Amino acid sequence: MAILTTHALKKHYGRIIAVDGVDMETVDGELLAVLGPSGSGKTTLMRLVAGLEEPSSGKLYIDGHPIMGVPPRKRNIAMVFQSYALYPNMTVRDNILFPLRARKIASDEQKRQLEWVTEILEIADLLDRRPTRLSGGQSQRVALARAMVRTPDLFLFDEPLSSLDAQIRSQARGELRELHDRTRITTLYVTHDQTEALGLADRIMVMEKGIVHQIGTPQQLYYDPADTFVAGFIGDPPMNLLQLENAIIGVRPEHFHLASEAPGKEIALELEIEVEHLEFLGAEWLIYGVVRRGLPQQHQQPRVIGRLRQAAMPTIGTRETHHFVVTKEDACFFDSNTGSRLSEAKVAIA
Numbered sequence: 001m002a003i004l005t006t007h008a009l010k011k012h013y014g015r016i017i018a019v020d021g022v023d024m025e026t027v028d029g030e031l032l033a034v035l036g037p038s039g040s041g042k043t044t045l046m047r048l049v050a051g052l053e054e055p056s057s058g059k060l061y062i063d064g065h066p067i068m069g070v071p072p073r074k075r076n077i078a079m080v081f082q083s084y085a086l087y088p089n090m091t092v093r094d095n096i097l098f099p100l101r102a103r104k105i106a107s108d109e110q111k112r113q114l115e116w117v118t119e120i121l122e123i124a125d126l127l128d129r130r131p132t133r134l135s136g137g138q139s140q141r142v143a144l145a146r147a148m149v150r151t152p153d154l155f156l157f158d159e160p161l162s163s164l165d166a167q168i169r170s171q172a173r174g175e176l177r178e179l180h181d182r183t184r185i186t187t188l189y190v191t192h193d194q195t196e197a198l199g200l201a202d203r204i205m206v207m208e209k210g211i212v213h214q215i216g217t218p219q220q221l222y223y224d225p226a227d228t229f230v231a232g233f234i235g236d237p238p239m240n241l242l243q244l245e246n247a248i249i250g251v252r253p254e255h256f257h258l259a260s261e262a263p264g265k266e267i268a269l270e271l272e273i274e275v276e277h278l279e280f281l282g283a284e285w286l287i288y289g290v291v292r293r294g295l296p297q298q299h300q301q302p303r304v305i306g307r308l309r310q311a312a313m314p315t316i317g318t319r320e321t322h323h324f325v326v327t328k329e330d331a332c333f334f335d336s337n338t339g340s341r342l343s344e345a346k347v348a349i350a
């Protein structure tokens, strides 16, 4: 277990700034997801931590010890990337033992490590197979086993599940989480899939264009986004962002209430929304609509998405206009210019 710290970490390739001043620190033993759109600098950050790239400036520490300039082999960090790169001509057993043999670890220690990972990952029946005879999920477990036998201080995963199909992926996600709970090895987990990050991580770090927008628990990111980027990135569908006179108001789809069912709380916003179409999700419906009234004149008519429980639906149909409210407690406010979160007190609604 270990704590990874970065300080003003930067990496540029010529004029491209891939990582732009990242300050972060893991909690010992946590699984921290690094989430962001394509090109946000996630893989570059991993490569810097692993030692495959050296930073242009800034610092990296493991347990308070600087690791800049330390070669990858000496960092005691294990990586699992998208392609598992198992050696096709070796058995699973030899693949797993390879990193221990390369470091000339004593054979009884090799045996002990192999037994440990075999039991944790439940791969006893795969040990004599060759990688070509493994399914995607099995290959992933073997790659994990090979990474784990080194008992690393830190695990780096870069989209390790992206080559699996959707059904196996959700099972593999569960297995990864269980594995993490058992080993408690501090893990950085790169993904661009928010469902994966929200479901798997203790905390999530949201990156865009090389900078960190927010680090927090899935719940903090969802209910308390630090800025409009996080608000618009987390959630499916994401937070609605509507321009008021002097600020942006953020409303989660499930926080639109029909006025007739308004909770007895202070109201932040009253809107007339024309329903354009409806989408059935089972227990809930998504309502796609256009705001017809309730916002300042010059910002009128943005599109919004609401989410209503089945029970509220019989009263709503396409092309009808309905009156919705949002409580102050549920609303988030952001600065119109910078997108940063504002405290509610400063905001006049209209």
Ligand SMILES: Nc1ncnc2c1ncn2[C@@H]1O[C@H](COP(=O)(O)OP(=O)(O)OP(=O)(O)O)[C@@H](O)[C@H]1O
Pocket (backbone or CB within 6 Å): 013, 016, 017, 018, 036, 037, 038, 039, 040, 041, 042, 043, 044, 045, 192
């Ligand atoms: N070796 C390199 N040379 C030049 N530019 C690079 C190099 N590696 C990364 N970049 C650039 O740095 C930026 C960040 O890339 P990076 O791969 O870290 O992003 P990412 O968030 O991992 O993206 P993805 O999710 O698509 O893998 C991109 O603009 C990319 O084109």
